[in-house]
Amino acid sequence: MNARSRWLMISVGLGILLNPLNSSMISVAIARLQKVYQLDFTEVSWIIFSFYIASAIAQPVMGKASDLFGRRKIFLTGLVVAFVASLLAPLSPTFGWLIVFRIVQSIGTSMMVAVGMAIVRIHITEKQATALSVMSIFLSGAAAIGPFIGGVLIQWWDWSAIFLVNIPFVVTSFVLAWRMIPKDEPPTSVTSQMSFRKWCDLIDATGILLFIVGLVALLVGLLSAKSSGHVSLGPVIIGLIGLFALGAFVRHELKAASPFIPLRTFAKYPEMTWVNIEFMLVNVLYYSLFFGLPSYLQMVRHVSESHTGILMLSLGLCSLIVSPLAGRWIDKSGPGPALLTSGILMTLGAVWMVTMNPTSPVISVCVSLAAFGVGNGLNNVGMQVALFKSSPKEMIGVASGVFMTSRYLGTILSSLLLGIIMGGKFSAGGFRLLGVILSVIAMSLVCMSWRHRNSRQLEES
Template sequence: MTEQSTAAPGDTRKAGFDRRLLPPMMLGSVLNPINSTIIAVALVPIGVAFGAPVSQTAWLVSALYLATALGQPIVGRLIDLFGPRRLFLLSTSLVGIAGVVGTLAPNLGVLIAARVLLGFGTCAGYPAAMALVRSEAERTGQDSPAGVLTTLAVTNQTIAVVGPLLGGLLIGLGGWRSTFALNIPLAVVAVVLGRLRLPEQPPTRTAGRGGLASQVDLPGMGLFAAMLFSLLLFLMNLRPGDWYLPVITVAAAVGFTLRELRAKTPFIDLRVLGGNAPLLATYGRALVAYIVSYAFLYGFTQWTEESYGLSPFHAGLVQIPMFLVGIGVSVTVGRRGGVLGKLLLGGVGQIVACALMLTLTAASPIWALVLLAVVFGVPQGSNSLALQNSVYVQADPERTGSSAGLLRTFAYMGSMIASSATAASFGERASTEGMHHLAWIMLGAGVLYLLITVVDRSLRRVSVDRAGSSSSPASS
């Protein structure tokens, strides 16, 4: 159904979201998840090819999310200042370069470097999409993004369905290198669509005052990068010998805080963010939710291949029910404006799924694995949509891009913890005992997620309506 404008006669605002923006928005936002899900079934073949254990191939996961966690809020802030088009084109071009490097990689180190490039290359897609949703709301005079936000969530779920299966097919046809080569045509299409359809938006009024150096908080970005990089390195490989990393994190955090409180145009406005408790709670929920999600995606998949004996293709098939259910849940709950019910559904679903995971052994019937994937589909579809909608409503409208980037940063911090937990639980081999150890960690994260949701009273007033308005504690 076409949305009708409520603008008064003589108002120059145009009716309806510009549907031509959807293809580049959707393609840009899925470049990261498609690489996430494909690599899940490629880890074992890559390990065999280079003689690398699970603890080393885990860096293929960590490298992408480390780069993306650093880059997303930075690129998001640049999108807030200068518009999404040029950042989108630059970033997606890097995806193609990463595809070439990964396809030709002679060793694991170069392959990890390609994943770093992929991380930076996929930084612009999601913040650009969220910024475009916001700018279209301003252009049309309507703030009814639920349909578009649901479309983005469902697109990501659909790609997640295709990813493991596509990865298994590509590995069967052309080996694991073909999973990197796929990025070359994807990047070409993304760049072409971006050039043809993304608007030439002028810089914001804030960006227009002074030069680039006066508006982009380079010292703040540098301190933020040092803080996050040292923290994530520590989380990825927890050991006493790395005691200096949290020291660097604390020092960089202090410097970052002092810088941002004094800066005229801060990279992250800590005064605004610190006063926005609902948004901070959303970021906390994202962190623990993605610990569960990514530990299952990578840890469970490796267990199905190494201990249960499935091929990469069949391991991908086992994941499909999770993503199909996730799509159905996203479409169903996306019709409702509130986020509290979605979060509670996701929280309970995580706990039930983790409990089921503890019952599996190498002798379990295949239907038990499929049942687990089905149950995991409930939080997969509910949580991502609820978190996305929460940030859209709770964030400062002028910082939509950077706020969306920070959401992904916290999600990727969760993925880093999940990757570290997976490596620690499995060691040299993805055994059943290690899988159960990982499930206990996931269960603890799931319980924490539910507690954070239950005690957050502000969620009762957060709503994104399909045909009306967005409301939150800040706006109501």
């Protein structure tokens, strides 16, 4: 691999790491933001919702936009958008404005993730597998060390530092990308002459709008009912609007020529559907701990942000270290044993959460984190292999897109679960209840993995 290819990988890697880095750093900042803006946990959880909802929509849309406008242009534009959002977010006069800039930041970083891998795949032909694995390290490594970086920055500076830290990455990536990423080829006559209406049909603008309205309205209705402490007419109406919009979304997606979420695929390939359901539940488990534990440590046990970041580092590092080892194991034994082991580990980690109290030794926290981290590392590889085995070759692209959507939906559901359980304030009792619920989910995953393993063995015999 020549020097230009290496610099191209660095320029792209510095850009794509911003999305997982910013999605993970915020976990340590939630408690501080509650104090700064005088919010309860339910309200501050929108800092998580907004980022993942925007990412779930922006990444597939920007992937399609790159075919029309060019991957280099999308990547560079994403860096500019991320720069502006990172610069303005610390100046937010209200929490509402912070949410706006957080959404803009999500869109900008999603633009880079959507085209970064494609840029490397197209322009680096020598040792391409190695190049793509390096990109994966940028993504997973940023997610792993995000809480640690966020904890240190908040402890020694303030919450605004988790936005300002992006600027050196953005500037460096932009300078390198401007020089190293080859210019886009001129668009074909078909794409250059595409009308706005055809473009909206291509990205399924109607489906996206129904999805946003339905999901946001349902979240607002559920969280408003929880924060008010009783069921009132307002939240019920908003929740019903959300359900109606989601019902209209399902109906539209089943008829759309280019659906945002290809629901027809789920009906056609039930095995692939089960893999995505399991993956969604895995992310509910992982991110409930990922976003819940930092607030528990800071608000219940009064652990500093930097020490919280250090503890959370064990979660990401366990996932990062186990993933390549899981790949070798799965190559030999298939995904079944790894997924079953993952479910058992996450069950043990969730049960261990139930036993924790404000005076439990730090080692108790580390045991739960290690169990979830190793389980997540096994799942990251095992679920992808299971997905490819359950998907026809001609559907791999669509299946991968749906797989990422399942990840985002799981993350959003984890935040909703935390908001409903914790309500206004994080407590030791709420954390134990969270552990009970996660234990049930994890045991359900074990049962699903066992059932699928036995059914595959019967098919092979």
